[in-house]
Amino acid sequence: MSKPKGLSRRGYNSKRDSGALRFSSRNDYENDNNNRDDVMERSSTGRISFKRLQLKGNIKNRLTERAIRTRLKDEERTISTFNERTRGLRHKSCTIPKRNFGETSKLIPSTLGWYHVMIEFTRRYSKDDVIQALHNAIFPENFIAHYWRTEKSYVEFFVQEYSIAQRLQSVERNVEMDDGYRLSMRVRGKCPTVSIDEEFKERMQLVMAKRYNPHTKLLDMSNFHADADFRTIFCGLLHSDVMSAALDIIEKHTPDLEALNLNQNHLSELDSFENVEQRLPHLKIIYLADNNIACLARLMVLRNAPVTELILETNPLLQRYKDHSSYVAAVREKFPKLVKLDGVKLEPQILFDVNDVYSLPRAKALFLCDTSGGNIIFQFLEQYFKIFDSDNRQPLLDAYHEQAMMSISVPSASQVGRLESFWKFNRNLRRTVNNGVINRIRQLKVGPLAVVSTLAEWPSTQHDPQSFTVDVTIFTPKMMCVTVGGLFKEFESANNTAGSIRYFQRQFIVVPAGNGFCIRNEMIFVTRASRSQTRTFLKPQQTMPVVDTFATPTATIEIIGVQNELQMDHQGATSSAAPDQPDDATKMQMVQVMSAQSHMNMEME
Incomplete structure (x- = not known):
């Protein structure tokens, strides 16, 4: 049967494609010149519609269904990063592509090793x-x-x-x-969770005692969680709480430790080693091979320790250096006293023959510009904080001047976390600048009623006098400037004995008032205590407390009211001190003693 020509071809195609319109090829069209008018007439009255692309089977570049689906999958991966609202949009005549339902995503290697x-x-x-x-x-x-x-x-x-x-x-x-x-x-x-209690610490202590070598003073804690005694519990040192507990045990039982092996523990940071130079002053060798330490900055917590040998093999930080010499130079820059690195003895560094080791003056807990004010200052502080830690702070109304001013500041929440109990009083400059003058004035407490009302809103506290540092920078008959810093415990409720340890610094401007003294100005700063400060809270000190430095048998004052507690016979103190004014020779001796104690030049005195 021969193919129909011209318009009769439409009927032929309808048998194959159910009435769909098919364009003829160029050769067939040239042979149909006689039907050109009919075709033009049909085009002017017919409708145009899109249809599926059909090519002859012998064309090599034919797009099969499989190729189309593959291309659509590739496009899906590219479009998947677009906004969620743009996903899934398609033309109504497009074929819905097959999706990878049921297929699992690729498992990402865990840096924790579990x-x-x-x-x-x-x-x-x-x-x-x-x-x-x-x-x-x-x-x-x-x-x-x-x-x-x-x-x-x-x-x-x-x-x-x-x-x-x-x-x-x-x-x-x-x-x-x-x-x-x-x-x-x-x-x-995911890493196994851990709950630290006394039983957990006792088991840790037994395992550590088994791994300690008293002859070499080496504690082997490599692959610590895999010890046979930890079959039922996970004791991974990669948890900072577990590492802190281990260091507490070492400090308590083996403070003379010289070598510590921490290989194969999936460690990525060493924040628990804060102040390790004080806790373990003899620690010289640390093994940290086969861990996840990404850069040398994670080791800076050890920079003050007397470390002479480090093992850092098989850590990601080695990939940051193009060659071994660059790696050695970077490590020696952080640890100049290092003798061996990764088991290889290092060549001695070429240094200038200059003694650049200087010893700074020892930090002291107190500074008095005038030693004669010691008794007055310490009596004032002792009585003030005794009332402040009591259940009722309202008697402090008599301790403040009629025009007293007070402000409180705390660090930003991004630095130390949100200090909920003190944040609403915060007059930090960064916070008040953006909130305008009104809020800045509102956070400045003026008058004894506003000051004591604010202090009464504080939670219950317990101060540690042995942690106090006292600086008296001005002491005259008309004014005293006293700066006090230390630790206190913040209690969430009266019945809750467990609280948070805070560090504070308070600066008082004290002026005479009647026969006594009162506070004219006060600035308070509160922040979270560091780990080392938390460990020393309320622990007995080897040295005498600073409050007892200038104590005398007559230093005790009966507490009847705040005014009686804080007031001193200022006139009597000045009149009694007048006959005892030292001569020039005595003053010179006092200057020499002060110069020897403070290591200051005579010209600066």
Whole structure:
């Protein structure tokens, strides 16, 4: 049967494509000159519609359905980063592409070295049955399920090997039990949790005692969590709380430790080693191989320790340097006293023959510009903070001048966390500048009633007098400037004995008032205490407290009211001190003694 020509071709195509319009090729069109008018007439009255592309089967570049789906998948990956509201938009005539439903995402290697496996709805099966089914699914691979735990609707355990975790994820929907039930499993990178209590610390202490060598003064804590005594609990040093507990045990029982092995513990930071030069002054060798330390900045907490040997092999930080010499130079820059690095003895550095070691004056807990004011200042502080820590702070109304002014400031929340009890009183400059003059004035408390009302809103406190540092920079008959810093405990409620340790600094401007003194101006700064400060709170000191430095048998004053507590017979003090004015020779001796104690030049006195 020969093909119809011209318009009769439309009927021929309708049998194949159900009435869809088909354009003829160029050769056929040139042979149909006789039907040109009919075609033009049909085009002027017919409708135009889009249809599926059809090419002859012998064309090599034909787009098959599989090629189209592949291209659409590639476009999906590119479009997936667009805004959520733009996703899924398509033309109504486009074919809906097949999506990768049911396919699991790729497991990312965990920097913590642990992987969490959770299996739902398996209470009816025993642990051995579930483990056996998993072994059969990933055969010939083998694994150990650490820290198995059974909950109401699921079971969980941990594995260490990334290859095992990958393999378990690949079969997470294909593990079948003997009765035909398929396990629903989820694998992700996660570290086991830990709860530190006294029993936990006792077990840590036993394991550390077993690993300590008293002859070499070496404590081997490598791969610490894998010790046989930790089968049922996770004791990973990668948790900062666990590392802090370990250092507390070392400081208490082996303060003369010289070498510490921390290899293979997945450590990424060493913040727990703060002030290690004071806690372990003899520590010289530290092994940190096979950990996750990313840069030398993580080791700066050890810069003041007398470290002479470091082991840093197999850490990510080595990849930051183009060659070994650059790596050695960078480490020696941070630790100039280093003798051995990664087991290799370093060549001695070429240094200038100059003694650049200077000893700074020893920090002291107090400074008095005039020693004659010691008794007055310490009586004032002792009585003030005794009332401040009591249940009723209202008597402090008599301690402030009629035009007294007070302001409170705390650091930003991004630095030390939000100090909830003090944040609403914060008059920090950065906070008040953006909020205008009104808020700046509102946070400045003027008058004794406003000052004491603000202090009464503070939570209950307990100050540690042995942590106080006192500076008296001005002491005249008309004014005293006293700066006090120290620690106090903030109690959330009266019945709660556990509180947060805070550091404070308060500056008082004290002026005479009647027969006594009162506070004319006060600035308060409150922040969170550091770890080292928290450890020393309310602990007995080896030296005498600063309050007792100038104590005399007549220093005790009966507490009847705040005015009686704070007032001193100012006139009597000045009149009694007048006959005892030292001569020039005595003054010169006092200057020499002060110069020897403060290490200041005679010209500066």
